[in-house]
Amino acid sequence: MTGLRILLGAAILGGLGAAAPFTPLWLISLVTLAMSTGLVVCGLIILWRGGLVPFGQALFFATGAYTVALSGRWFGVTDAFLLIALAVIMAALVAFVVGFLLAQYREIFFAMLSLALSMILYGVLVKSETLGSTDGVNVAQASFFGMKPRGPGYTFALFWLALGMVFSAWVGVSAYLGSIAGQLAGAIRDNEIRVEYLGISVTRLVHLKLTISAALAGAGGALAALSISHVDPQMAYWTTSGGFVFVTILAGAASVPAAFLGALLFEIVRTIAVALLPGGWQLILGSVLLLTILFVPEGLGSLMIRKRATVSEKGAA
């Protein structure tokens, strides 16, 4: 990734941040929530490129969210940055542990095993009174380096925090995707035997991918918890995981910014669908997914890449 692209990205995000005070609060909340989904999808892209689709990424999302809620409730931690760091660490730690099992599996087995693990967490959350059971746990308002904005200021602060996280994730994930381990994703999908015989462990590469994707899911969960001010077991439920896979299909694995645009589009479509058809919004969402798979099977990101390629071809001509 070039310095120019980083500057451009920073400028766009900075512009969004500056526009916040002139934007309706509901829209800011919606975008913040979309950013949290986008962070999870960034992680899914890393796995997706290696041919791995987890149906249980909500495991790490919920781990991040509950870490925020419980750190506040049990230990009185309120600093947003510290809460997010804790959530990322916890989610990555959980992934590191379950990774010893998960990284052994591929394809549908990987998908279903990850689903199984997330449903175990769901079961534990529902049954455990100390973890809030089905009611979940309220999240106290966070502070930002000692500052405690209230009312609209809090919404803005969270939004700016989200933009910072998006920027970090974008730079970090792009760097990872350009690294040897990142580029080997396609190689793993293509031919594991060859990768092993070049002298590197495929299992460990998958383990690393899983841990990184979980850290991002944890960050997304933390942001969602702060943004909604509440966590509940639904965050670990398989429909939540399904939503992440949905957005990944919508966004495609070609581009990191597409993960965030896809997440935003998903939130907007869902909001409109619920408003139009309160009892049957799934119908609209399903149709969008169907159309995506039919007409843009590589996702929104592929459109962006394709456009860029056309431009460079023209430039060469």
Place this chain on the structure above:
Amino acid sequence: MSALLSVKGLEKTFGQVVAARDINVDVPQGQTVGIIGANGAGKTTFVNMITGHLTPSGGTIQFEGRDITGLPSRKIMRLGIARSFQVAQVFPTFSVFENLCAATAIARSGSSVVGAALSRFVSAETSADAETALGQFQIGQFRDALASTLPQGVRKLLDIAMATAGNPRVLLLDEPTSGISLEEKFGLMDVIMGALKARGTTILFVEHDMEIVQRFADRVLAFYDGTVIADGAPAEALGDERVREFITGTLIRSKDGSLNASRAFHA
């Protein structure tokens, strides 16, 4: 001087089936060894045991004096034993150049996965290594072609070029000319041997074509029924009575049980 690769009493059984038994071979540095034998004679089992694909049921394999028996393949790779495959193993959705970059990048990253996450895939070093390999194996004209679209011979060369990315001391080639037309075989072997000899690599290659073996091997290991029945210079090994009977088919047993040299042998 001790052998670079030393195999003692190697055996492999799959249930009741004995795939390899009592294999004893010492390979000194720089030798080119041709491995011959009919299908099912144990050639590939032998290669698979040395490269860690199969764990031997008995016996030992030593490389540079170190016991490598039963180590996982990637560790054996790291120590300096690489292999190519009977069916070329490349990354079909990568270009030829990207395939070579992947190989050189892994070789340069050390065995560490974290190291691989922190180094760039296409760097000046990996590109330079990949370009060198393109030249050595004479596949430069296919540089940007997708590996899935390559002709068989080029795919074989790419597979072998990738195997050499870590500068292995020993390279095992499993039927490098299988699936290649008769006219192209010698040209292909010339390119492979030219590139490998320049690196001083010790080579073991499995081959069915006896002309190729005679031309390129310093030494021949003849496998039959899971073990080595002849081991020596090509002329000597290929002239062995049992090799002629069981492998090259230049000696046939007539109905009364006596041995007759066939026409092919006289020709």
